[in-house]
Amino acid sequence: MEVHYRGMTRDDIRAGMRLKDLAGWNQTARDWERFLEANPEGCFVAEASGRIVGTSASIVYERRLAWVGMVLVDPEFRRRGIGLRLLDIVLEFLDARHIPTVKLDATPEGRPIYERRGFVAEYAIERWSLERPTPPARPAEPLPALLPTILKMDCEVFGSDRSWLLSSVDRDAPEFTLAHEAGGHVVAYALGRHGSRADHLGPWMAATESVAEEILDNFLRRSARQTIFVDLVKAHPLAEKILRSRGFVFSRPLARMVRGPNTHPGCPELLSAVLGPEFG
Ligand SMILES: CC(C)(COP(=O)(O)OP(=O)(O)OC[C@H]1O[C@@H](n2cnc3c(N)ncnc32)[C@H](O)[C@@H]1OP(=O)(O)O)[C@@H](O)C(=O)NCCC(=O)NCCS
Known part of the structure; x- marks a missing residue:
C-alpha cells in the first residue's frame, strides 16, 4: 500500500x-x-x-x-x-x-512514538468529565471585556504568548471568558470552547480554592450542554478535589511531553486545567 x-x-x-x-x-x-x-x-x-x-x-x-x-x-x-x-x-x-522547544499532550497510544523521537514527560494531565441530566436552560451573556488582562496573565502562566489563539477562543465562546480580580491583579481566569461532544473548560487558572470554585461554578452555569470536559493538571493541589465535589469523574490520562530545552515552562502549579491537549 x-x-x-x-x-x-x-x-x-x-x-x-x-x-x-x-x-x-x-x-x-x-x-x-x-x-x-x-x-x-x-x-x-x-x-x-x-x-x-x-x-x-x-x-x-x-x-x-x-x-x-x-x-x-x-x-x-x-x-x-x-x-x-x-x-x-x-x-x-x-x-x-x-x-527550539516542541511540546504536546500525549495519549497512552501516542506516547511510545513521541518517546522514540526524544520527547520526555513533563507532568501528568487527566481528562475529567461531567454528565448533567438537566443543564441550565439558557446560556449566560458574556461579561464585560476582560481579555487583555487575561492574556497578560496567561503569558506568565503558560510560559509563552498565545494571545492570538486565546482571542480566537474568546471570539467563538465569549460567555466562557471569566476572570476574578483582587487588588488590581487577575487572581483567576478561564476560557472555554463549544466542542463537538462537550463544552470544554480550559485554561482554568486560580490562585486560591475559593476563586477556583467560583470560576468553575460560573462556567457550569454558563454552559447549556449536558457534557462538560476539563483537562486538569494532576499535580494541582485543588483541582481534582473541586471537580469531584461537582460530580466530575476521571475519563482518561494524558502526559505533557517536551522535546528540547524547557526554558519557558510557565507556572503549571497555578493551572487547574490546560486549554486542551491539541493546543497546550
Ligand atoms: C497514536 C497513533 C497516531 C499511532 O499511529 P500509528 O500509525 O499506528 O503509529 P505507528 O504505526 O507509526 O506506530 C505505532 C506502533 O506500530 C508499530 N509499527 C510501525 N510500523 C509497523 C509495521 N509495519 N508493522 C507492525 N507494527 C508497526 C510501531 O513500532 C509502534 O509500536 P509501539 O506502539 O509498540 O511502539 C494512532 O494509534 C491513533 O490515531 N490513535 C488515536 C489518537 C491518538 O491517541 N493520537 C495520539 C495523540 S497524542
Missing part, C-alpha cells in the same frame, strides 16, 4: 473531522481552522487508497515553542508507521524553522 504525505488545506478539514470522530475526540472544524490559520504550512495529511488516513498539525508560540496536535491515524491503517512518519514530517518542518 502506497501512502502519500502532503500539506493539509481547508478542503481536508472534513476528512480530519472523520478521523477525530473515529478517535472520539471533542474538536470542531474551528479547531482545525485555528491550526491552519496560525501555521498554514505546518499541518499535514497522509493519503492512501484515495482517502485521508492520517493527520498531524502544529502551532508556534513566539517562535520559541511549538505545539504538536491532531496526530491521528485511521484505525484501519494503524501500526504501519504512518503515525510516526506524520510526527517526523511535522518535526522536520519545525526543526527547519529552528523552533
Whole structure:
C-alpha cells in the first residue's frame, strides 16, 4: 500500500473531522481552522487508497515553542508507521524553522512514538468529565471585556504568548471568558470552547480554592450542554478535589511531553486545567 504525505488545506478539514470522530475526540472544524490559520504550512495529511488516513498539525508560540496536535491515524491503517512518519514530517518542518522547544499532550497510544523521537514527560494531565441530566436552560451573556488582562496573565502562566489563539477562543465562546480580580491583579481566569461532544473548560487558572470554585461554578452555569470536559493538571493541589465535589469523574490520562530545552515552562502549579491537549 502506497501512502502519500502532503500539506493539509481547508478542503481536508472534513476528512480530519472523520478521523477525530473515529478517535472520539471533542474538536470542531474551528479547531482545525485555528491550526491552519496560525501555521498554514505546518499541518499535514497522509493519503492512501484515495482517502485521508492520517493527520498531524502544529502551532508556534513566539517562535520559541511549538505545539504538536491532531496526530491521528485511521484505525484501519494503524501500526504501519504512518503515525510516526506524520510526527517526523511535522518535526522536520519545525526543526527547519529552528523552533527550539516542541511540546504536546500525549495519549497512552501516542506516547511510545513521541518517546522514540526524544520527547520526555513533563507532568501528568487527566481528562475529567461531567454528565448533567438537566443543564441550565439558557446560556449566560458574556461579561464585560476582560481579555487583555487575561492574556497578560496567561503569558506568565503558560510560559509563552498565545494571545492570538486565546482571542480566537474568546471570539467563538465569549460567555466562557471569566476572570476574578483582587487588588488590581487577575487572581483567576478561564476560557472555554463549544466542542463537538462537550463544552470544554480550559485554561482554568486560580490562585486560591475559593476563586477556583467560583470560576468553575460560573462556567457550569454558563454552559447549556449536558457534557462538560476539563483537562486538569494532576499535580494541582485543588483541582481534582473541586471537580469531584461537582460530580466530575476521571475519563482518561494524558502526559505533557517536551522535546528540547524547557526554558519557558510557565507556572503549571497555578493551572487547574490546560486549554486542551491539541493546543497546550
Ligand atoms: C497514536 C497513533 C497516531 C499511532 O499511529 P500509528 O500509525 O499506528 O503509529 P505507528 O504505526 O507509526 O506506530 C505505532 C506502533 O506500530 C508499530 N509499527 C510501525 N510500523 C509497523 C509495521 N509495519 N508493522 C507492525 N507494527 C508497526 C510501531 O513500532 C509502534 O509500536 P509501539 O506502539 O509498540 O511502539 C494512532 O494509534 C491513533 O490515531 N490513535 C488515536 C489518537 C491518538 O491517541 N493520537 C495520539 C495523540 S497524542
